[in-house]
Amino acid sequence: MEGDMRRIVIDTLGGDFGCKPIALGVAEALLLNPNAEFVLSGDEKTLRGYFEAMHADFGRLSFLDTDDCIAGDEPPTCIFGAHERASMVLALEYLRDNSEACGMISAGNTGALMVGSIFKLGLFGGLKLPALSTALPCAGKNLVCLVDCGANMDCKPKDLARFALMGDVFMRSIQGLESPRIGLLSVGSERGKGNDLTKEAFKLIEALPLNFIGNVEGGAVVDGSVDVIVADGFAGNIILKNTEAAGKRAMALVSAVQNGGSEAELELIGRIRERLYRSFDFNSQGGATFLGTKKIVVKAHGSATEKTIAACVSQLLRLESRGFIQKLRESLTV
């Protein structure tokens, strides 16, 4: 394997649709990224079958053979039990033990992946849990990073301050922004608006070396006013799911307007749906990145498609090529 090769570990089990979309996504990523190689944990024979059928470059593929899979409804701590050969566990351990491996992607159980990341990979100082960061396309030109979007339920003000620091590094890395605009999710733009948590967090964040623009409201995910939205994981999660659902609802309303129209009408409706889809279907854009783990972990949605996985690979490679982990380490010692 060459010097500038990037090695990515893929957990191929645990997604809602088995390993096939994962394998197809990796095959696409092989074509798109000549400097990427992949270590796949999962059922080697089945995986080889898919890659052979696609005439994939086996020189950049290796396997961690197992058929043990952590199910979606198992508790996060299941990684400590009988699942020592689970595909997710093997992937995490390979990532931990091999300095050439820069990150991993999994569409499996989020809680297990989080606990596994903490105990197998470790977190940077001061963090109890990683934060989940998702880059959303719904504002148009630029992606908006929402952090935390579901890992940390009961946050302290200093947690939100760390999310701000990490979101800044994330957007500098993933989008190459020089000075991402950081907004704190609240109920009004004025300084004094918010709950006890955000009012205290405001004071901490404004003291950091960040481009902090202050409070933003629930519409900031779509209005393009910020690059990073800082929120506790409860608020972040509900706003993430709400935005996606509102987009789906809009698509359904567009489709429902159709009543045996002309070909031109159908074409127009198709074009509108495509635009809405590109803006509001987050699954197709990649995955959530764990912020705070000592190596890059990208969580793809359980219903990840081939396209999702290929997007996750691009995301991971972009973060790696911009020194994301090193920058994150430096940022958290501010």
Place this chain on the structure above:
Amino acid sequence: MEGDMRRIVIDTLGGDFGCKPIALGVAEALLLNPNAEFVLSGDEKTLRGYFEAMHADFGRLSFLDTDDCIAGDEPPTCIFGAHERASMVLALEYLRDNSEACGMISAGNTGALMVGSIFKLGLFGGLKLPALSTALPCAGKNLVCLVDCGANMDCKPKDLARFALMGDVFMRSIQGLESPRIGLLSVGSERGKGNDLTKEAFKLIEALPLNFIGNVEGGAVVDGSVDVIVADGFAGNIILKNTEAAGKRAMALVSAVQNGGSEAELELIGRIRERLYRSFDFNSQGGATFLGTKKIVVKAHGSATEKTIAACVSQLLRLESRGFIQKLRESLTV
């Protein structure tokens, strides 16, 4: 004034566009609701001018003449100061002092209206603040009530339990539902999901005589799975604003697809925009209802139009005709 007349007090100052849209809305409401009469606080001469121009039925109009107005950026406690003749204060005091008056509508300063409602009208036992309830049309067939959508920032579990009780009464009254489905806003449908607040609130709500269906996620505002969404005011507010903003974004995407198309295309785009508007423009649907005040208070958006005000009147009349306040009082003593 006749026996089955409903008397509604209107604060005509404090909206973003002066008293004109308020007066036009009342004129429309006069036509739509022959059993409604209105007491309007504000600049009587100006108001009379509008109503004369519209040949309104002056037999059902009376006035509390004042030109003092509470501005949008004044602190909530300003109602205690020099504003004793403010249109909002006169309206609240009229409502308090006249048993014939069933409720009021204001497009003015929300904080001042809330503080005024508490001190002039009073709250039912156990409440420190009223909750704000908004009935959203975005799920399609049925309205979804979001409570609290912004009044109570730092809630205790028992606050959320009261929101559930009041949301139930609200939807039974406003929609005539027999047994509204109540959902608790959280990050997953499983019982154990959520933050400390929602996990404790879950236990309290399930013990109430309600049709509690458990946790719902951020998409519940648009998916039609519940009639009432219970949330603390911080989460409720961000999800309310996010939903509205996502709808606007969808409308902008639809409009942007247009590039000199045919008349049929333009017509189709217009129809789609109209559907999205009806689903996501909450301002046109009426206002937020205060839950917990001893008389009905409806807060219209600052940018309320004539249509908003007429919708607020219908909303208030529906609540009144279904004995909302009496039912609320009974419910909170469970």
